[in-house]
Amino acid sequence: MLECNIDDMNPEFYGYVMEKGLEAGALDIFMVPVIMKKNRPGILLSVLCEEDKREELEQFIFMETTTLGIRRYAVERSVLERKVLRIRTKYGVVGMKVGFLGGKILKYAPEYEDCKEIAENFHLPLKKVYEDIHYAMKKYIESM
Amino acid sequence: MLECNIDDMNPEFYGYVMEKGLEAGALDIFMVPVIMKKNRPGILLSVLCEEDKREELEQFIFMETTTLGIRRYAVERSVLERKVLRIRTKYGVVGMKVGFLGGKILKYAPEYEDCKEIAENFHLPLKKVYEDIHYAMKKYIESM
Amino acid sequence: MLECNIDDMNPEFYGYVMEKGLEAGALDIFMVPVIMKKNRPGILLSVLCEEDKREELEQFIFMETTTLGIRRYAVERSVLERKVLRIRTKYGVVGMKVGFLGGKILKYAPEYEDCKEIAENFHLPLKKVYEDIHYAMKKYIESM
Amino acid sequence: MLECNIDDMNPEFYGYVMEKGLEAGALDIFMVPVIMKKNRPGILLSVLCEEDKREELEQFIFMETTTLGIRRYAVERSVLERKVLRIRTKYGVVGMKVGFLGGKILKYAPEYEDCKEIAENFHLPLKKVYEDIHYAMKKYIESM
Amino acid sequence: MLECNIDDMNPEFYGYVMEKGLEAGALDIFMVPVIMKKNRPGILLSVLCEEDKREELEQFIFMETTTLGIRRYAVERSVLERKVLRIRTKYGVVGMKVGFLGGKILKYAPEYEDCKEIAENFHLPLKKVYEDIHYAMKKYIESM
Amino acid sequence: MLECNIDDMNPEFYGYVMEKGLEAGALDIFMVPVIMKKNRPGILLSVLCEEDKREELEQFIFMETTTLGIRRYAVERSVLERKVLRIRTKYGVVGMKVGFLGGKILKYAPEYEDCKEIAENFHLPLKKVYEDIHYAMKKYIESM
Numbered sequence: 001m002l003e004c005n006i007d008d009m010n011p012e013f014y015g016y017v018m019e020k021g022l023e024a025g026a027l028d029i030f031m032v033p034v035i036m037k038k039n040r041p042g043i044l045l046s047v048l049c050e051e052d053k054r055e056e057l058e059q060f061i062f063m064e065t066t067t068l069g070i071r072r073y074a075v076e077r078s079v080l081e082r083k084v085l086r087i088r089t090k091y092g093v094v095g096m097k098v099g100f101l102g103g104k105i106l107k108y109a110p111e112y113e114d115c116k117e118i119a120e121n122f123h124l125p126l127k128k129v130y131e132d133i134h135y136a137m138k139k140y141i142e143s144m
Numbered sequence: 145m146l147e148c149n150i151d152d153m154n155p156e157f158y159g160y161v162m163e164k165g166l167e168a169g170a171l172d173i174f175m176v177p178v179i180m181k182k183n184r185p186g187i188l189l190s191v192l193c194e195e196d197k198r199e200e201l202e203q204f205i206f207m208e209t210t211t212l213g214i215r216r217y218a219v220e221r222s223v224l225e226r227k228v229l230r231i232r233t234k235y236g237v238v239g240m241k242v243g244f245l246g247g248k249i250l251k252y253a254p255e256y257e258d259c260k261e262i263a264e265n266f267h268l269p270l271k272k273v274y275e276d277i278h279y280a281m282k283k284y285i286e287s288m
Numbered sequence: 289m290l291e292c293n294i295d296d297m298n299p300e301f302y303g304y305v306m307e308k309g310l311e312a313g314a315l316d317i318f319m320v321p322v323i324m325k326k327n328r329p330g331i332l333l334s335v336l337c338e339e340d341k342r343e344e345l346e347q348f349i350f351m352e353t354t355t356l357g358i359r360r361y362a363v364e365r366s367v368l369e370r371k372v373l374r375i376r377t378k379y380g381v382v383g384m385k386v387g388f389l390g391g392k393i394l395k396y397a398p399e400y401e402d403c404k405e406i407a408e409n410f411h412l413p414l415k416k417v418y419e420d421i422h423y424a425m426k427k428y429i430e431s432m
Numbered sequence: 433m434l435e436c437n438i439d440d441m442n443p444e445f446y447g448y449v450m451e452k453g454l455e456a457g458a459l460d461i462f463m464v465p466v467i468m469k470k471n472r473p474g475i476l477l478s479v480l481c482e483e484d485k486r487e488e489l490e491q492f493i494f495m496e497t498t499t500l501g502i503r504r505y506a507v508e509r510s511v512l513e514r515k516v517l518r519i520r521t522k523y524g525v526v527g528m529k530v531g532f533l534g535g536k537i538l539k540y541a542p543e544y545e546d547c548k549e550i551a552e553n554f555h556l557p558l559k560k561v562y563e564d565i566h567y568a569m570k571k572y573i574e575s576m
Numbered sequence: 577m578l579e580c581n582i583d584d585m586n587p588e589f590y591g592y593v594m595e596k597g598l599e600a601g602a603l604d605i606f607m608v609p610v611i612m613k614k615n616r617p618g619i620l621l622s623v624l625c626e627e628d629k630r631e632e633l634e635q636f637i638f639m640e641t642t643t644l645g646i647r648r649y650a651v652e653r654s655v656l657e658r659k660v661l662r663i664r665t666k667y668g669v670v671g672m673k674v675g676f677l678g679g680k681i682l683k684y685a686p687e688y689e690d691c692k693e694i695a696e697n698f699h700l701p702l703k704k705v706y707e708d709i710h711y712a713m714k715k716y717i718e719s720m
Numbered sequence: 721m722l723e724c725n726i727d728d729m730n731p732e733f734y735g736y737v738m739e740k741g742l743e744a745g746a747l748d749i750f751m752v753p754v755i756m757k758k759n760r761p762g763i764l765l766s767v768l769c770e771e772d773k774r775e776e777l778e779q780f781i782f783m784e785t786t787t788l789g790i791r792r793y794a795v796e797r798s799v800l801e802r803k804v805l806r807i808r809t810k811y812g813v814v815g816m817k818v819g820f821l822g823g824k825i826l827k828y829a830p831e832y833e834d835c836k837e838i839a840e841n842f843h844l845p846l847k848k849v850y851e852d853i854h855y856a857m858k859k860y861i862e863s864m
Contacts, residue, residue: 001503001505003795005748005750007587007588008586008587008588008829009271009586009587010274010584010585010586011583011584011585011587011612011616011617011618012256012583012584012614012616013270013271013274014467014615014616014617015614015615015616016260016263016270017270018469018615019469019615022469028437029469030437030466030467030468030469030474030476031466031467031617032464032465032466032467032476032752033177033465033467033609033617033752033753034750034751034752035323035327035329035734035750035751035752035753036587036748036750036751037327037738037739037742037749037750038327038588038591038832039323039325039326039327039590039591039594039595040587040588040590040591041323041587041590041607041609041619042587042750043617044750044752048503058798062800062819062821062826062827063269063271063826064269064270064271065271066271066827066829068799068800068802068817068819068827069797069798069799069800070797070798070799071721071768071795071796071797072795072796072797072798073505073721073793073794073795073796074505075435075503075504075505076503076504076505077501077502077503077504078490078501078502078504079500079501079502080494080500080501082500097500099494099500101494106494106495107415107498107500109440109498112156112470116160119160125207125208126157126160126161126208127153127157127207127208127209127210127395130154130157131422131426134419134422134423135422135423135426138419138423145647145649147363149316149318151443151444152397152442152443152444153442153443154440154441154442155439155440155441155443155468155472155473155474156439156440156470156472158471158472158473158611159470159471159472162471162613163471163613166613172581173613174581174610174611174612174613174618174620175473175610175611175612176320176608176609176610176611176620177320177321177465177473177609177611178318178319178320179302179318179319179320179321179755179759179761180316180318180319180443181306181307181310181317181318181759182400182444182447182759183446183447183450183451183755183757183758183759184443184444184446184447185443185446185463185465185475185755186318186443187473188318188320192647202366206368206387206389206394207394210395210397212367212368212370212385212387212395213365213366213367213368214365214366214367215289215336215363215364215365216363216364216365216366217289217361217362217363217364217649218649219579219647219648219649220647220648220649221645221646221647221648222634222645222646222648223644223645223646224638224644224645226644241644243638243644245638250638250639251642251644251847253584253642256614271827275854275858278851278854278855279854279855279858282851282855291651293604293606295731295732296685296730296731296732297559297730297731298562298728298729298730299727299728299729299731299756299760299761299762300544300727300728300758300760301558301559301562302759302760302761303758303759303760304548304551304558305558306759307759319761320608321465321608321609321753321761322606322607322608323590323606323607323608323609324606324607324731325594325595325598325605325606326688326732326735327734327735327738327739328731328732328734328735329731329734329751329753329763330606330731331761332606332608346654350656350675350677350682351557351559351682352557352558352559353559354559354683354685356655356656356658356673356675356683357653357654357655357656358653358654358655359577359624359651359652359653360651360652360653360654361577361649361650361651361652400444404448407448413495413496414445414448414449414496415441415445415495415496415497415498418442418445433791433793446755450757451757454757460725461757462725462754462755462756462757462762462764463754463755463756464752464753464754464755464764465753465755467611467615467617469615470615471611471613471614471615473611480791505793506793507723507791507792507793508791508792508793509789509790509791509792510778510789510790510792511788511789511790512782512788512789514788529788531782531788533782538782538783539703539782539786539788541728541786544758559683563710563714566707566710566711567710567711567714570707570711585847586850588832589846589847589850592836592839592846609753639845639847640845640846640847641847642847688732692736695736701783701784702733702736702737702784703729703733703783703784703785703786706730706733
């Protein structure tokens, strides 16, 4: 985990940093609003990456932000076995991230980008698309 | 100003709500993290719009979020006279939002999307692009 | 809407203030983390109430918090027509908040306390209980 | 320390997760509002536990939340020697958490649940109950 | 109440804005971390002032921040009758803000700057200074 | 990195803790708003320090805050080579923090305190002072 506190950067840059950092190989990037000395509302920028991407991402952070120092510490990760299934719905085929525990389906969630595209194409609320796809998925599981 | 507190919605929907709400005519949309009853981390969703867009945007919020109620109150606005100038830089022509007070330039900021495009095309840090364009703008003003 | 900024109170009191304030007739109470002068992390406490409860709730806020001043401004509210339906599920009868627009069901959400009780009694994840009840509700709607 | 970022879960579940997680043996659980990719307001859920509770709590987090991965890293802890004293007050006996450094009382705080009960029974502001109990404790210490 | 959302300013400026804004006559200034479009962590800057200071403070905000627009709405205020008493303590005389309701003391709090000075001069934890002064004040009230 | 969660302390103390903690040798101190059990808005206080300052700063935290326990974990740091240059501007000489990568200037930022002093002495917006000094610095670099 790479972390740095930033209190002197135009916030417009953060969207760019997240987008490009993920493209550059970060596993995850997120921001935490923090309160720093001299009444400054800063950002704690966190970048999760594999060890072999570390140097490249540190370089990236130094290039794209105002920070002069980056902290790091090792984290271990427990992850569910996961697959993306393609399920058939009334809107067409939709990706479904599925998490397994002990070989059994523990949880699932539709792919945001797929749902967004459906919402746009069918002029439906995104919320309704999620509901319908959850419903289809549940029906599919019950039928197994 | 329209406001609603949401404590029971999948956060994946917010990006969509902001994007589509701005397309639907909102002047601004932003989110405030709040703490609600029963230890729930909620979101105060704020939608700023002209009075004649209000009903449409309320409808939009009811359709796309889980909220059952929307608050509203009138706000007045003081705005700087503003223009978008096109200035010539070494990277090409770039949009510059300029705010005037009493007919004089008070502040300016380059268009984010223009800078982003330059950063991508020239393989430069976005931060450097902003610096260079601020520099060009300042030089231009000094020369006036 | 009543609001006050608090930067000198033991945060243990907030849970109590929310609980008792809702009992005292507030429609909603929530907290926003704010940054105040002298590097103080404060709380903007918001209490929504009907006009005829205002004085009582202001008194309550003065009694139970450290604030010396309360701001207020009027808000109007647009609310969906709503009902709590009792629906039959495999876990028993569950309350379902339903929001209507133009006489048609627009959205629904199970009562948290009912789901929590089921999760505890059946030793199930709360998440699964919600999923099952959403599924039952959707099936019920489809069958109408 | 176990941590996971959650950006696709109904916030109503968090109160339940905290309550049940503490019952399941976590030393502490807290939530940090974070900003995640695609304009999502997420939550960084932190669960502090002893090493021998880790697997059980990871299982718990996987069951009760939507996360597909949990990070962990070891933390050491410095703790004050602490005791809960029972002190006599005009409202009856009240628990007082006391922290010692080098065998001397360094700090103390009344038990929230005791004070809450007193406030309810005596129809007093919670704030006043804390003040009175702090006063009684201080008098007691001065008299030692 | 004046409000503006800022998503393109160096956060180092906020401390200065708060300090100078209060000197310029604002009753209160505070910042709320918000999430704005394009994944930008912004700040909602709130400036509370009397109507007759409004134009001057709007001017101030336009000069010292990057914002191009300021919203405003009227708020009414309920305030406790308040006085600053000077009370004698073992550390010397200390200011005490006292809030009255119906002519009776409802709450009190020592002046932060006085306590800070004592902590520095006597090499005591600030926390202990507050405790001692609260104790002295309470004793004084009991003796009245 | 030292961390503790605080949910029962007067927020007025944090400014003091930050100021004195930095004087006592901390490299950085910042606060994160967190949500704790029982609907308490707490603060995660983070203190970054060298290993040889750790015990002293833990002592400091125990003395000046209400916490009964402090967590710690080791972090490594990557830092840019940095220097403070004194550059000549139309307002006089100003400190400029400069970060180098591979011996070349990668980034620079004027010293806040210097700029603040100029803004006050010349009755200029702080924002304008920063712009002018950035401009002077850029001109200086271009001329090298």
